[in-house]
Amino acid sequence: MAEVATKKKTTQILDEGIERGAARLTTDQIATVVNRVLKTETGARLKTYVETCIHCGLCSEACHYYLSHDKDPRYSPVGKVKATLWEILKRKGRIDPESMKQIALIAYTECNLCKRCAMYCPFGIDIAYLILVVRRICHLLGITPQYLQDTAHSHAATMNQMWIKDDEWIDTLQWQEEEAQAEIPALRIPLEKEGADIMYSVIGPEPKFQAQLIYQTAVLMNVAGLNWTMPATPGWDNSDMAMYSGDNEIMGRIKRAHFEAATRLRVKKIVMGECGHAFRSVYDMGNRWLGWKMPPIPIVHAIEFYYNLLKEKRITVAKKYDEGVTLHDPCNVVRGGGLHEKSRYVVKAISSNFIEMHPNREHNYCCCAGGGVINCGPPYKNVRVDGNRIKAEQLFAAKSRGATTLIAPCHNCHSGLEDINHHYGLGFKIKFIGDILYEVMEKPE
Amino acid sequence: MHDLYNFVSGPLVWVAFAVFFFGCLYRLIRMLALVNQKEKFIFSYMSFKYSLRSILHWSIPFATENMRQHPVMTIVTFAFHFCLIITPLFLLAHVILWDEAWHFSWGHLPEGLTDIMTLVVVFGCFFFLIRRLRLPEVQFVTSASDYIILGIVAAPFITGFLAYHQWFNYPFFMILHIISGEIMLITIPFTRLAHMVLAPFTRAYMGSEFGGVRHARDW
Structure with missing residues (x-):
């Protein structure tokens, strides 16, 4: 008779960032960092969430990982909190490096922080926040997935996500301007235009390998006759992977650069491309880290921007x-x-x-x-x-x-x-x- | 036996109610003080309107997507929580005790009804127990404390039911009923049963974030 099939988690992935990070750590160091984060960075939210959760499992069906893995409980939101944060709390931070690797993998790669589960928890517990706390701990411990960490390094070094040099940025915009002029001869991508109504911002990958998106927006802006500009300095990139790696300090720096670029250009609002995480960074997390309840400059996501253009008939179909x-x-x-x-x-x-x-x-x-x-x-x-x-x-x-x-x-x-x-x-x-x-x-x- | 009865129905009641009220108050104050100390920004996001909107949606059976996905759980949990709170407050025997002690009385429910409501609570506990044992996603996150708090909640209702019907050893179950009720009151503030006082706040905060910042539903 065949053996009963046992569910197995995805084969162990060897990630240099996590492996090397963990190799440098001891249980004592992990405990020190965990307790420092718990003491200085978390408060009523973490405590109340953990102490209120009644372990009912009703958040499970919210999670696509859970649903996609034949309802394997290890992938339910609360299951992932159990395997990470509860474990950390139960052991008062005394986690050995080997277990910490597993915790990092769950926190970084088995949760998208999409907050669907927050809508399924009867108590409204913000599970994504709890996973972010775990990521914060992992970041401070230096066990982050290598690719993600590289992106965070790029943010830190260049203020953009893709290691784009300052001149390459300007060059790309001028290239797209020229391209678009073949279609609309009078088209401009105005750089550094102080006092424009709109600063248009994009994520690093757009100039890197999706430059046609900038072209398309330039056409929209020109046809709609808008007074817009793009910064020629760092601060043009609205993306933010540091927010997800747990590097809040870098998140703050890049958001500050972004808001300051808009302030320097004295624009009335920032219009951003079709990006979700960048919206989260400027509208929810980055601004809060900098002490702004809401963004210091109105942020208009592309969806809302298109909506207004069509509604006001500045663009017709x-x-x-x-x-x-x-x-x-x-x-x-x-x-x-x-x-x-x-x-x-x-x-x-x-x-x-x-x-x-x-x-x-x-x-x-x-x-x-x-x-x-x-x-x-x-x-x-x-x-x-x-x-x-x-x-x-x-x-x-x-x-x-x-x-x-x-x-x-x-x-x-x-x-x-x-x-x-x-x-x-x-x-x-x-x-x-x-x-x-x-x-x-x-x-x- | 009489001494024990006098003790559990006298001083211990005072202790239990005092621990319950001051314990709950302590939990709330500690939570708010912690917000004030470390996450003050939470206050600035709190919205009365959106808190209420969220709490209301989650207080009405089948008003949320998740409740519709779990119809049996929804019916059981609403019936359970309703009976859990209403039964002891409007049980004839309890109302008479208050009247005798304080000459203070309020309405009561028919005894036949409270009898059924008691069984609803016991059945609810049994349902939750089976859920914990049988559903993998619940079982995975269940620890000993979950069974203990389930027992703490079930005990006063089981013993109360036995004492009311005077089955088996009446005085014994009466005393057990009183003690288990007191244990429940005492443990509420210090176990996850504290969701009784804390959950409205977590709900309100999520409601405020979703309504005020995210402009989205949270149900």
Whole structure:
């Protein structure tokens, strides 16, 4: 008789960042750091959350990892808190380096901090916050996934995510300006224009390998006749992987640079591209770290920006996109910013055949790339893809009702969904809203 | 036996109620003091409107997505918590005790009804026990303390039921009933049963964040 199949967790991944970090540590050092964090950085939230949780397990179905792993309890939100934070608290921080590696892997690669579970916990316990505390401890211990840490280093050294040099940044913008001038001769990407209404900001990967997105936005801005600018100095990048690695100090520095660039240019608001985590950083976490209850300068996410352009008829649609379109609601701008109705307004304005996926809006399943997980790099690609079978099922259902194009208005979601799309053979065309908007908008002859 | 009865129904009641009230008060004050000391920003995000909106949604059966996904759990947990609080407050025998001691009385529920409500609580505890034992996602995060607090809650209702019906040894179960009730009161502030007073605050904070900052539902 065949043996009973036992569920096995993903094969152990050897991550240099975590391995070498742990090799330098002793249990005493870990205990010191843990207790310092607990004493100086956490307070009523951590204490109350841990002491109020009644261990009911009702958060489980919120998590795509749990649902995708045949309801393996180790992947439920509370299961992950048990394996990490409860363990740390129970042992008063006396965790051996080997166990700390496991804790780091769970905190960095098996939770996207999407906060769907916060909506399923009857007590509203913020489980993502608890996992962030664990990541903070890991960061201070120096056991972070290597790729993620490299990104954080890039932020620290260059104030952008992709090691882009200052001149390369300017060069890329001027290159895109020239490209776009072939289409609209009078088009400009105004750099360093003091007193403009809008500072447009993007994430590092846009100039690095998605420069066409800057092109598209430049066309939008020019056609809509907006008074806008982009900074030619560090501070142009709104992204923030330090926020996810647990490096709050660097998070603060890059957000300060970002807000200061906008202040120096005396703009009225910052409009940002279709990115979710950057929105979380400028609207929720980074600003708070700097002591701002809300961002010091109004932040307009691309979804809201497009919504306003279409609503005010600054941009008109020549011919709607007619393929079946479904929409992914990114956690950071939907659960984090309530932009789900506006994104639907925009999608319906630019496409003629909109098909909802289910669940949707605040209850949408995570892409499994956010929360820094995709930035942990190739070693964890299978963790992400296997950990989100439920997303593939959700997308397949939308496909069976006629959707062929998947709109994901977030960079992390976009990349994560590409992997899921490919792995599960879903065959979607994945696009940003801006891709379609650029395609269908009325442009001057 | 009489001495013991007098003790548990006299001084120990005072102790139990004092520990319960001051304990709960202590928990709340300690929590708020800690917020004030280390996470003051929380106060600035608190919104009365959104706190209430969230608490209300989570107080109405089937008003949240998660409740709809677990219909049996929803029915049991609402019935359980409702009966857990209402039964001891409006049980005829309890109301008479207050009247005899303080000449202070309020309405009571028919005894047949409170009898059923008692069984609802006991059944609820049994349901939670089975859940802990059988559902992998619950079992995985269950520790000894979870069974202990379940026992603490079930005991006064089981013994109260036996004492009311005067089955087996009445005086023994009566005394056991009083003691177990007192144990429950005393342990509420110092175990995870404190969710009774703390959960509204965690809910309110999440409600405020979702409503005021995130402009999204949290249910």
